[in-house]
Amino acid sequence: MTDVDQTAIDAFEAQRRYLGAVAYRLLGSLADAQDVLQEAWLRWQGVDRAGVDDPRAYLTTVVTRLCYDQLGSARARREAYVGEWLPEPVVSTDATPDELAELGESVSLAVLAVMEQLSPAERAAFVLHDVFSVGFDEIATTLDRTPQAARQLASRARRRIREGGRRAAVDPAEHRQAVTAFAAATARGDLQALLAVLDPDVVWHSDGGGVVSAGARPVYGADKVSRLVAGLVTRWYTPESSYAHVLVNGEPGLVLLSAPGRVDGVMAFTVTDGRIAEAYIVVNPEKLSHLV
Template sequence: MTETQTFLNLRPRLFGIAYRMLGTRHDADDAVQDVYVRWCEAEARSVRSPEAWLVSVTTRLCIDRLRSLKVDRESYVGPWLSEPLVAEVASPETELEKAQHLSIAFLLVLERLSPEERASFLLHEVFDFDYAEIADALQRSEGACRQLVYRARQRLGEPRGRFRASPSKHRALVEQFAAATASGDIGRIVALLSKDAQLVADGGGTARVVLRPLQGAERIARLFHVIARQLSTLRARLEYRPVLVNGELGLLRLFDGTLHSVLAFETNGDRISSIGIVANPAKLGGAALSQPRSDP
């Protein structure tokens, strides 16, 4: 097997790590391309474990990149959400591998972590690396890596999506949500949301969205009620299209045929517990259905 083929075989895993670390397709692609350049320059034939070498370089590059992105993200207008990975819906059961560790809500929670904590947590909890492998990737001791994973778990707390709906139930809730918000019926919307549901919207300072997270079913329902009334007044056409967003059913939202935002949902079995809205135009380029992607 050639060095290039070895890299291509491992590229989906490297992209999965880079995307979960950096949160955008562009940054993840750049990181993986940089890894490939270094792989070509290395004495690849003498590398004992190509996967370990490539994962280590990818991880360290992403840590450095996250540090350089810190200032930009701290000055970002409103909440920062990861760029959604959109794909066509093949069936109600279609999900990406380990989609619970790919959701927009999960990636938002990871923003609480330092770059080293994020890398250690992802390698251990998502990609099943042992502490010796993580220590090699981060060039730290196993004890230090154990401490990083422990701190990450403490900072993340109890995941909101612990009790997850089946794909069919998740689909039903998303479809009912689309119908309820199109009509602006507050009662119907509230009935679909957990009492402590959360909505986070990313407009990047260019798209009109709420600038602060909304907590609670009533507040979220009122927001969609107001949007429905405004669209009715303007005689604007609202359209939802079902798509896979980071491995789970979500929605494209279009106003008069123009893509406005991508909606991602977390469901807990009976209700919608979390809604992420990505409306920043810079993050919507990958939402074209003609170019589905499932690298992670």
């Protein structure tokens, strides 16, 4: 291996986590993000790196354009998807401040789901600027737009995300308390306690992908959601079943375990005024295969 080859590897590896974070937020799929990174690496090998002043900026442009190309075909696939399509969840038990800074602002499962409504250009402008603080001049070059057009794309995306139901961030302790109360109520089969932790207008989203039984459409209202959850728990729960409290896309959530080490589902929540306003449960095994 030549020194040039090793330099190329080192430069790419130094940006790999960051680039993966960009690709995931643009695509909502960890598998697709990895495919993009592989293609970006192949292009990085072939470029004249002597002419690249800023590898991070150059690779960000490459990854964004690859994702941009994928978003059109991804939308067509998701329109043919069985039931609701939800992003693949990123699950962790904790994250250091340095890791959080490297990976940009956390984007919840709820926001990623709303971002499916954006055009590819709006999504790219929003992710690059609002999540990773990339300047509009650089975004304009990446998207082949003017800086003013890039600014308008990000602004329009921000507005559409707000209109799509994104709620203001709550204190993590308040969020965790609501998730803990939900888990305790479902484990006990306590319908009244479950109703108490659900917002009256709660919305339940589920993604089974046609592989695992799940609702084809969202379920609305605390009464319907509480009864749905009670029925699901009755069918799923065994002496070996349990919940694990984790971070799902940076926010308190749950992993459903039918046995130690066997993940059956991941749950993310939006919390408003101490109650669960939206619940997202991913049970499609294809979207859980990266979890142990």
